[in-house]
Amino acid sequence: MRHRIPSFNKKTYRHPHERYMPSLQRVSPHRTSIYKDYYSMEQGRLYTKVKVSIALVVVILLGQSIFQVPFFRIKHLRTQGLRYIPSENVEAFIVAELERRRFIFFKNNNYFLFAASRLADRLEDAFFVDVTSVEKKFPSELVVTVDERLSGFVVQTPDGYYALDTRGDTIGAVDHPLPSQSVIADERSDRSTALPIEYLELATTVKELWEQALPESLRIAAFHLSDEPDTMRITTTQGFEVRMSPAKDIGQQIGRLSIFLQETSLDAPREYVDLRFDENLYIR
Known part of the structure; x- marks a missing residue:
């Protein structure tokens, strides 16, 4: 009886002591080009980032050199x-x-x-x-x-001072008038009503004409708003009072006061100068 000797396939048989060596497959040219493109793109991105960073630094330094000159x-x-x-x-x-x-x-x-x-x-x-x-x-x-928007006046009441805007509306309480502001002392029996805008306009006119025509040594200390609609009372920095008529020409009344002060001394009126009666002027 014949014994059949098995045949060995060279592709599958490996001697027990033979060292395994993996077979290397050749990479296709197409895949190689993809690898090269990827690495070149990464290098390009890195190079772009470096250029942008350098440009930002240059712009900042240039801006500092220009904007801080x-x-x-x-x-x-x-x-x-x-x-x-x-x-x-x-x-x-x-x-x-x-x-x-x-x-x-x-x-x-x-x-x-x-x-x-x-x-x-x-x-x-x-x-x-x-x-x-x-x-x-x-x-x-x-x-x-x-x-x-701030008027040239502050209003004085027993509770203190409060400022007005140019429309006569109350802005709020203040500690004291500004150096160029004048005081309107509210002496009305009923102070719950707002300051009449007509009085504020009249006081503004008086203040402007006064500062133009009269010496700096004689300034308005305060306007006195009372329940007497026919009289505007003004106290001065010299201590005496000036009484004017709101219904008559303010410029003419201040002109007469200016002439009077030029012809006499400021010490002459001890209490008041009354300008309400046309060409007549009364002092006390």
């Missing part, structure tokens, strides 16, 4: 339209605004970066003004023009 720094400030609000208060506020930061790295005092609209809004919030214009003049000047 003293030549373009706002150093000269001028305000227009202020009459009752002290200009030094407004200018100090504007200087503080110029020191505020812009875009983290810069200050608001640079001619090119200055934020005019933001300054106007903050000024109107801080003071009783309407900002009509904020003008930059190259290279370092700023001109701010305002219209005051």
Whole structure:
């Protein structure tokens, strides 16, 4: 009986002591090109990021060199339209605004970066003004023009002082009048009603004409609002009182007072000067 010797397939048979060596497959040219494209794209992205970072640094350094040059720094400030609000208060506020930061790295005092609209809004919030214009003049000047909403008067009552706006509406309590403001002493028996706008307009006229025609040594200390509609009483810084007629020409009455003061001494009237009677003038 014959014994059949099994045949060994060379592809599947491996000697027990033979070391296994994996077969290497050849990578197709198409896949190789994909690998190369991927790595080249990654290198391109990295190179772009480096270029962008360098450009940002250059822009920041260039911006600092331009926007922080003293030549373009706002150093000269001028305000227009202020009459009752002290200009030094407004200018100090504007200087503080110029020191505020812009875009983290810069200050608001640079001619090119200055934020005019933001300054106007903050000024109107801080003071009783309407900002009509904020003008930059190259290279370092700023001109701010305002219209005051604060009147030239404060009202005095037994409870204290309160300020008025230009329409005669109450703004709020104040500690004392500003140096350029005048006092209206409300001496009416019924102070629950608002200050008559007609009286405020008349007092404004008297104040303007008075300051134009009379010497600085004689100023209005207070207007006295009473229940007498035919008489406007004014106390002066010299201690005597001036009585005027609201129904007659204010300019003529102040003119007569001016002539009287030129011809006599301020010490002559001890109590009052009465201007209500046309060409006649009474003193006491």
